Amino acid sequence: MSGFVVKGWCPDAWRPMMAGDGLLVRVRPPLGRLTAAQAEGLCEAANVHGNGQIDLTARANLQLRGVTEAGWPALLEELQALGLVDPDPVREGRGAILVDPMWREGDDTHGITTELRARLVELPALPGKVGFVVDAGARPMLSDAPGDFRIERAATGGLLLRADGRATGVAISREDAVDALIRLAHWFVASGGQAAGRMARHGAALPEWTSGAVSPAPAGESLRPGAHPMGAVYGLPFGRIDAAELAAFVRAHRVALRLTPWRMLLAEGVVPAPAAAMVLEDAPILHVDACVGAPACPQASVATRDLAARLAPLVTGRLHISGCAKGCARARAADWVLTGREGAFDLARNARAGAAPLHTGLTPERAVALLGAC
Template sequence: MSGFVVKDWCPDAWRPMMAGDGLLVRVRPPLGRLTAPQVEGLGRAAIRHGNGQIDLTSRANLQIRGVSEEGWPALLTELQALGLVDPDPMREGRGVILINPDWREGEDSHAIATELRARLSELPDLPGKVGFVVDAGQAPMLFDAPGDFRIERAATGTLLVRADGRSAGVAISRATAVDALIRLAQWFVDSDGRDARRMARHKADLPDWASGDAMPAMPAPPMRPGAHPMGAVYGLPFGRLDAQALVDRRAPIRLTPWRMLLAEGVAPIPAAGMVLEDTPILHVDACVGAPACPQASVETRELAARLAPLIDGQLHISGCAKGCARARAADWVLTGREGAFDLARHARAGAAPLHTGLTPERAVALLGAC
């Protein structure tokens, strides 16, 4: 399937990416957390320099949308002043670290991720989409989240380092965790991993020191919208967040890779554009689609909202075959192609379809009858 371009890099604050509605400026808050002043400041900056729309990505990053080329330098300055962007572009580009959102200060996840951030300059030059996962809580909760080099809780209760795509890892300690991550990243580069671009696709045999039989612990129950011991979890349909909602929130927040955010120290009360119940709309992945994305040939989210209550299982609607909203297979996937949709089952975007050339109305009729 053609008509789209796969880029080997992800945007960040120093390297924004042009979309159909302006520049995308990606922000990677340290440890996936924003203080109350950072929440308000980022929201105001997104209104001032963007179109007021913010996306929460599958790597727990925020994307400010609709930024003009003229407004980007001022936005970058404000984000640095808030402590949300590293003043060193190289360090910012290497800071793709996903951490379990329920971390607490002083615990293993917090200590390891903090040390890794401090040692980013020791990492080799990695492909743009490669990232790290630090998931050292009582039980892994990021098992299905994207990441190439992983620290996890082992079934024995200790820690392990694991290369993505391998079922088992090697036991390590908190003190040696970051050394192991850096060493594994260096091996990836030295063994021509850049050609594969991602660890799960890199077929080279792991070195003996990285090959082991330490199995991850059983995953923790998935996070759900509603009350949480740390505050309240809000679901964001399609990961979309209105910047004014951040300005009004005035509370620290933690970002998750499931298009939910955790507001610290607040009661679970309704908030505009957010949901506190596990509703069907939260089980639909849909990219921004046309016209906001120049590579999409179809509108996606209006159709997704129509289909959400009709579908049993996970639905993915992608404006093109790239599948930006969901990398994994879904129960049902609609992929835009030349202004219509292809439908596939138990597949990723762009997979061989069961039906082609579907209009939105035909897709609703077909899936509503399944």
């Protein structure tokens, strides 16, 4: 693969990352939810201090793009005033918590996440890409989403604590869930997890108290664009939305938004209606993962999203187009993956970005010809 740099950490609001189009500032709204006022304020800040482009990530975070170094301090203050960034950078850095977006106030997901957020100072210093998953609804929704320490609904109907990369976990109670999660995080660090970087790569045997044989419950039905019992679900092609368009939607409906790791927004209490740049049906474009590519990302050697739009209606299954071998847009394998290398594409099947290719040195036109014939 072409040269790229694995940063070893993910940007957040206190530690933005320089991209080809300016600073990348990541925002983790508490419980993955924005009130209407927070959404409008975020969009205004994105326009004033950035280039007005917002990305919804596979961890259900928002990324504000094109932020200037001079404008970043003011942006940080505004995000704190909106309640979207913790005033303590240490707590903010430890708050990578992905939640089942269909939580309701007072349920297990809501209660556990709220307690965990209140106790972030009790966590050890963890590698920069480590995150938590709280998936305690009636059926797990986040089985394919990234996360190192997981609280899930068990097949027995109770709760379980599971280390990522292990098929089973140990039964826990609602009252003990956060204690157990914090304890597992401390074990991870004490047993050398910093070197591994992620739980799934950590080879140490789990302690006896957490190496149970409890399986997660079968996964729940996948979220789809359109009507939903809680409102309406809108797909964002490649996770991208223009801040002005999102602000106009929120003003028109005075609606709270829930973020999902599937690059969809759940608008609470809204009757489905067309909205600019947001998709209300299960369109082919929503089955394509594509990073921002060149020139917005300095590590990418190819443009990605124009090709992704051309290929979307031609490909059956999941397609991933990555500007380099890092595979930022999709961590897991896809049916087809095109990886940029030295200005051209490598094509692999049932693989992650950077995998051994079936074809190399493809131009966009050749990639369209190959995948269009599959």
